[in-house]
Amino acid sequence: MKGKSRTKPPRNGPYREYYADGSLACVGSYKDGKPSGSWKYYLKNGQLRASGKLVAGKCEGPWKWWRENGKPLQFGQFKNGKQEGVWRRFYPTGKPYDVGAWKAGKKVGEWTVYGRDGKVRKKHTYRG
Secondary structure, three states, X not given: OOOEEOOOOOOOEEEEEEEOOOOEEEEEEEXXXXXXXXXXXXXXXXXXXXXXXXXXXXXXXXXXXXXXXXXXXXXXXXXXXXXXXXXXXXXXXXXXXXXXXXEOOEEEEEEEEEOOOOOEEEEEEEOO
């Protein structure tokens, strides 16, 4: 990522990456040369930007992302590095933007999109 100070990742063990100003950008660990285990990514202001688990460099299980204002951006899950299960995205205010499901990285089933007022704006069904 631009503006970050990178060090060569370890083959195994803890890893930290920093922004050019010295603030922490991410923390995690490597196993057999690939990012594995719990990872946290930070905004330059020190707030948590994203957190989740990596297995052999691929996202796995629940992940969460936040905005600079501290409000949620999106929450979802991965299976074998692909989006899987229910995902929720949010407006900058923290109110829901849309909710729906993924299967093997493709949208499936009914997705609901909300207006900024919180009311249902539309629904769409994906076949996958």
